[in-house]
Amino acid sequence: MGFDGMASRAPYMSMMLRLTIARPEQLTPQDDKIEGHFDAQSADLPQLRNTTERKLMAKIDWHIMPCLCVMYLLAFLDRVNISNAAVLGLQEDLNMVDGTNYNTALTIFFVPYVIFEIPSNILLKKLRPHVWLTGCMFLFGLVTICQGLVSNWGGLMTTRWFLGMFETGMFPGCFYLLGMWYKRSEAQKRFSFFFSSTTLAGAFGGLLASGLGKMDGIRGYRGWRWVFIIEGLITCVVSLAWFFIIPDFPEEVKWLTNEERQFIRAKLARDSGSAGHDAKIGWRDALEVFKDYKIFIGGLMYFGQVVTAYGYAYFAPTIIKSYGYDAIKTQLYSIPPWAAAWGFSMLVAILSDKTRHRFAFTIVPMLIAMAGFGILLNVHGQARRNVQYGALFMVTCGCYSAMPVIVCWFAMNLAGHRRRSVGTAWQVGFGNIGGIISTYAFLKKDAPEYRPGYIISVSFLSFSAACCIGYFSAVWYDNWRRDQAIADGMAIPSDEEQELLGDMALNYRYSY
Template sequence: MASQPQGDTYLSPTVFLTITSLTPRITPTAPAPVICPSHTTPRRLTTKIDLHLVPFVIILYLMAFLDRVNIANARAFGLETDLGLSGTQFNTALTIFFVPYILFEIPSNILLKKISPRIWLSGCCIGFGFITMMQGLVQNYAGILTTRFLLGLFECGMFPGCFYLLGMWYRREEAQKRFSLFFSSTSLAGAFGGLLASGLGSMDYMRGYRGWRWIFLIEGAATVVIGAIFLFTFPGFVEEAKWLRDDERDYIKARLHADQGHSAAERSITLKDVGKVMSDYKVWLGGFMYFGIIVPAYSYAYFSPTIVQSYGYDKIQTQLHSVPPWAVAFVFAMVIATASDWLKHRFLFTVLPICISISGFAILLNVHDNLPVQYAALVLICMGMYSAMPIQVCWFNMNLGGHHRRAVGSAWQIGFGNIGGIIATYSFVGGDFRKGYIICVSFICLSALSCIIYAVSIMAENRKKANQTLPEGMTEQEKAELGDLNPDFKYML
């Protein structure tokens, strides 16, 4: 017999929650009160979760994104010339990364649930760190294709896995700051990657290795060390957290239950679950939201050093000038996330940054002889895209109820969305930047349209649920199986 909490009433400083004893297929009995542990407060406990969870996922994804996009920095230090790449071969090397990355997102989240985040994500971290090192040793086109494919295979679980893990710890109104802080590790990776590349690139020909090889070797080795440490320290789900007392664990589960319903964490995810999730049209809208913004986001990540270099900067100055847009994006993303959590609203905070990015592309399409204005446009593009993306993912993920719907839905959004990464790798071919800008604007408009349709859809669903009555005798277990389709679940706009 399992016990599941059901209410959430705050009487500061003591917080009372209700917990209901459940037996499958039997109507719940009268609720019994559960008191927030007397040795702590809700704020202190949330801070404790932050300290034990957020730094780990930030570092993990920072290393994953750094190892993914450092090929753009390596390109500026002669990778193409040394490997004899010509035509669109560099673009193809970028593209092949996304093949396993897209195909194995959902299987990865299922394995994460089965094996545990600590073992699965840490093991993947060691894997993609080792493959990054191998990129520094390749000698030809076939070698770079092979390592990029394997890199995508090991990295596929990082992003959806970390978002899935975060979503199972926080209530919806407090999640966005944590999601954006985690996601903004991409901005930190972009900024840090530029600074690091400028230093490692200066090691050109040291011990017979070109500068671009040192970028891969040293950054990959650092990732392997971090992954090995995480094998013993990385956090898991609430049910697995040994750093929580039993009464703290009960309180956290009760609080999440009151916000999102019973998570059904005790059962495995089946193919039937996958089919049910994928039959929901809102899940497809979540995929298109992310798909649309991935194209300009990856286009910027992979080709901004090339664009900056076209402004006449040398190799080192190119890397240094790639840092400020990422730094501004990090600060702006956190401002947007804080405002979004404070107002408990997502939609407008998704559309506003998208409009900022569109304005940046509009400047680049019309201004061709003013470097300060063109560089400022790159800042607008970066800060807009990398602020909107975490809002979109958090908004969609936290509107999915239950372990099985969130595991499948989050992996689907990221997996389908990253098809846009393939398009992005061919957006800027040769020196035709204008064509690339037009492609990026088109897809970011698709993302905005998908956000609007999704917002309208969940408002309609909330109105429909408001007029519904719960079936007589419906148990908590039955509600858990429905997830966010449960009539009690209200979507956040």
């Protein structure tokens, strides 16, 4: 069964571009401001004679979702397994006990990760997804293995740099690819299911590390080295298989019939405009995207979330260990909060789909996370560690359910290959600057209460919530302004102009 049902798509108009003449009565003003779309611009969809739309979407789901989820699970696991290695002796063996060497090793990952986001998405389109994504996957798996072989802090820094460089295309690339297969009313469940790979990676990583930690001393390697070596090896093996499995764009895959391909293409064109896979992306096109101020708000929404999410992902084992558990129990106790976050994020996605709404499902989860951090700020001591541990559930459930809604909401409000490719890469690239801040949020000198880290987390969650309010206001105003322009008789763009304008077209409506 596929993931049917969901959100919407949307947009805003460039007043500088010349539009073709059309009578205003050609466009029916939208009745449902929650569903974004191109209003009354497309003919009926082609008929499916040999299948149904539900069966077709299930077919697409089975070809796309498992591949991308496993890929991103392994990417996130290889990114944050250093937190599991840290409680198994990495810092002591590499002489990083004092100072901020460990935090700097976390930080260096984000430098290339941020720099290469947009170039990576441009290369994704030029090289085809199955080539680019699996190539990156094999390389960051290889680098992860090398992390298990380093002998000093300099070696760790070098491997973390290359890990960030090779992982840079995974998250925006996968989100971009999903956006090229699903219309917005189908997207949120899929996006949340994909994003939940991060929570599953956290749970799986803790479980795997608890077992690999018991390999301490085998062949002369410490347990933390086996964490990197085994998990990196798994990634490399999967990448070789995924090269033959990962789908490209709807126009290119061979497992769709011509009838199915035409149906998907027409459906996406009606939802987001007709700018398709053949649209070329150059640097001038990329810069043109940034003339829309909402692009910057999208990056800021994600930025605030990233500080909190990576702060937890990198330091959860360290925080849990401060409650008095040994290394193996720490790994096991790290699993339940991640598992709860997976379930809650899927619940939020279903409710967001059911109500066809996005804004409230970013704010409410963030309030839950803030409440969790409030408890952690005020409850201390091992005698009350059960309360502190319970607060971690609130933090993970809140943070990791709001993030996929924010990314989906923004990405699916961008129409066409050009704007979605550049916009999603920008949001994730700029947002991950927050990862640099997160790596210095929880310092050893602040243990065991970690008050500065919790204060930083609450502050950036509040910032993200404020940006979500700003984005909601911006898209609501743009929708209202377009309705007024159409009512005043302003011309509607032709199909060719829609390809250039994307979600900036007059007859496009943003979702909120």
